[in-house]
Amino acid sequence: MSTLTASPPAATPPAARRQARRRRIRHVRPGDVGIGVLAWVVGIVFFFPVLWMFLTGFKQEAQASTDPPTFVFTPTFEQYAAILERNFAPYFINSLTASVMSTIFVIALATPAAYALSLARIPRWRDSLFFFISTRMMPAVAIILPLYLIAKNVGMLDNVTFLALMYTAMNLPIAVWMIRSFLLELPKEVLEASRMDGAGLFTEIRSIILPMIAPGLAATSLICFIFAWNEFFFAVSLTATQAATVPVFLVGFITSEGLFWARLSAASTMAALPVILAGWAAQKWLVRGLSLGAVK
Amino acid sequence: MKRGIRSWGPGLLLVAPSIAVIAIFVYGLIGYNINISLTDQHTGLPATEYVGMDNYTALFGEDRFQHALTNLATYTVVFLVGTMVFGLLWALLLERGVRGEGFFRSIYLFPMAVSFIASGVVWRWLLNSSQGENATGLNRLFGTLGLDFLENPWWSDPKWGMAAMALPAMWQLTGYVMALFLAGLRGIPEELREAARMDGVTEFQLYRHVIFPQLSPVALSALIIIGHMSLKVFDLIMAISGSIYQTEVPATYMWTALLSFDYAKAASIAAVLLAVVAVVVVPYLVHTVRAERRS
Numbered sequence: 176m177s178t179l180t181a182s183p184p185a186a187t188p189p190a191a192r193r194q195a196r197r198r199r200i201r202h203v204r205p206g207d208v209g210i211g212v213l214a215w216v217v218g219i220v221f222f223f224p225v226l227w228m229f230l231t232g233f234k235q236e237a238q239a240s241t242d243p244p245t246f247v248f249t250p251t252f253e254q255y256a257a258i259l260e261r262n263f264a265p266y267f268i269n270s271l272t273a274s275v276m277s278t279i280f281v282i283a284l285a286t287p288a289a290y291a292l293s294l295a296r297i298p299r300w301r302d303s304l305f306f307f308i309s310t311r312m313m314p315a316v317a318i319i320l321p322l323y324l325i326a327k328n329v330g331m332l333d334n335v336t337f338l339a340l341m342y343t344a345m346n347l348p349i350a351v352w353m354i355r356s357f358l359l360e361l362p363k364e365v366l367e368a369s370r371m372d373g374a375g376l377f378t379e380i381r382s383i384i385l386p387m388i389a390p391g392l393a394a395t396s397l398i399c400f401i402f403a404w405n406e407f408f409f410a411v412s413l414t415a416t417q418a419a420t421v422p423v424f425l426v427g428f429i430t431s432e433g434l435f436w437a438r439l440s441a442a443s444t445m446a447a448l449p450v451i452l453a454g455w456a457a458q459k460w461l462v463r464g465l466s467l468g469a470v471k
Numbered sequence: 472m473k474r475g476i477r478s479w480g481p482g483l484l485l486v487a488p489s490i491a492v493i494a495i496f497v498y499g500l501i502g503y504n505i506n507i508s509l510t511d512q513h514t515g516l517p518a519t520e521y522v523g524m525d526n527y528t529a530l531f532g533e534d535r536f537q538h539a540l541t542n543l544a545t546y547t548v549v550f551l552v553g554t555m556v557f558g559l560l561w562a563l564l565l566e567r568g569v570r571g572e573g574f575f576r577s578i579y580l581f582p583m584a585v586s587f588i589a590s591g592v593v594w595r596w597l598l599n600s601s602q603g604e605n606a607t608g609l610n611r612l613f614g615t616l617g618l619d620f621l622e623n624p625w626w627s628d629p630k631w632g633m634a635a636m637a638l639p640a641m642w643q644l645t646g647y648v649m650a651l652f653l654a655g656l657r658g659i660p661e662e663l664r665e666a667a668r669m670d671g672v673t674e675f676q677l678y679r680h681v682i683f684p685q686l687s688p689v690a691l692s693a694l695i696i697i698g699h700m701s702l703k704v705f706d707l708i709m710a711i712s713g714s715i716y717q718t719e720v721p722a723t724y725m726w727t728a729l730l731s732f733d734y735a736k737a738a739s740i741a742a743v744l745l746a747v748v749a750v751v752v753v754p755y756l757v758h759t760v761r762a763e764r765r766s
Binding site: 210211213214217218221222224225227228231240244284285287288290291292304306307308309310312313314315316317318319320321322323325340341343344347351401405408411412422425426429430436439440442443447450451453454455458461462465466 | 647
């Protein structure tokens with residue numbers, strides 16, 4: 176979602192457009208300015224915590240806790256260097272591995288399932304959708320103990336692949352639901368036309384459906400990546416030293432260096448940056464993903 | 472019969488792997504968990520016998536668990552009311568037509584992608600409990616603005632600490648509720664407003680009697696989604712206060728039980744939490760699936 180989607184006048188019927196224009200003209204008055212100011216104030220309040228975290232990460236430790244707070248300073252990479260010295264890289268690599276691996280698994284499993292649940296005509300299978308979406312909302316707490324015991328018994332504790340499997344199970348319902356909603360939006364005529372031309376099921380999927388839902392698959396991947404990257408509960412329960420991810424590192428860091436604000440901020444910034452970028456690109460889909468399709 | 476297989480067989484094959492993954496990892500493990508909760512596995516050693524509902528009776532008789540439930544209730548009420556009220560306000564704000572709406576929507580939405588763990592550091596700073604001379608974060612801001620009476624211990628307050636704990640959660644998810652309401656507002660046909668205006672209703676009456684009733688399905692979805700997230704809260708508390716008694720909720724209590732190898736207790740806390748979430752979520756899901764089937 177970009178700023179371009181703000182007001183699509185072309186899509187609205189002429190009457191509504193005229194009406195909207197009339198309204199806009201009527202609204203150029205003090206109230207309008209007030210709304211604009213309010214929007215900015217709210218925007219700044221929302222943006223401030225992350226901005227502050229970002230800025231603090233580039234300060235010297237002494238500047239991070241001055242009174243009043245410092246806004247103008249010479250940026251330093253000292254804190255980032257200090258974190259890298261604390262062996263941050265393995266955590267980052269673990270996070271990346273678990274997130275990317277699980278996203279690939281999820282898309283590979285969810286795409287055929289979503290296809291079966293949307294295009295292929297098996298109405299009774301709609302009920303299995305219930306089965307899918309219900310699991311997404313159940314608390315992870317309810318399965319963590321058995322999971323831990325099983326992982327311990329099969330020697331998979333502290334293992335990135337096992338963590339990736341967990342994230343796969345965690346994100347699968349959302350992915351099935353989202354991909355299905357993209358498939359349902361495909362124009363029926365295109366598929367019918369391809370069938371008329373004698374395209375087989377395989378050709379139809381590969382050369383017609385997949386290219387058309389590619390943007391949807393990309394959006395779904397981004398969402399799954401964000402959820403996996405941010406996940407903390409499974410990570411802290413199932414990993415120790417070998418497979419621990421960035422959130423686990425960060426919580427340990429908060430406990431051990433609680434008052435080093437600049438260093439902590441630098442670490443948080445590194446933890447947040449990948450998902451802020453992914454999140455900005457996939458915002459609209461993030462809303463759809465969390466709503467399980469309740470809102471398009 | 473043969474035709475039957477041919478029509479649903481391929482579909483079954485495509486869905487089966489996903490269903491298998493979820494059946495094993497979700498339902499199988501929930502069953503396993505409930506099984507543990509019925510045993511006497513209170514130390515690292517294997518269970519010796521089934522004790523029926525004893526673990527649950529003990530749990531509900533415990534002050535500590537009731538304290539955790541009370542904390543969860545305080546947090547949930549503040550979080551829900553806050554996100555719903557502010558979410559609706561921001562949606563109305565944007566709906567009135569602010570220039571650069573897409574930009575503002577992005578700003579309001581982006582905290583959603585940032586985890587509680589990552590934003591926890593800055594929230595620890597903002598919600599620092601020191602007051603007066605040593606104040607930092609929000610308390611410092613209040614002091615500077617001459618609003619000293621607003622300075623408070625935030626999450627360290629024994630009684631209202633959990634309300635302060637809901638602030639970062641509100642920051643994270645108000646934008647999401649806003650997006651839901653905004654979509655709902657945009658879905659209301661313009662004719663409806665026109666007709667009401669023709670009838671000469673005031674702007675207030677228009678919202679009160681025409682717009683808001685149309686938004687109630689969206690509000691219900693938002694309530695359920697935010698509500699179930701609230702009941703599961705864990706990350707936020709671990710990032711801001713750590714697992715301490717004062718800010719304990721069922722999920723963090725379960726965590727401490729797990730660390731002390733009291734598996735039976737951990738499993739029963741988990742099962743209770745699951746039941747609470749299910750009470751909220753299952754009727755909603757049934758409703759959603761029925762609506763979907765009708766369409």
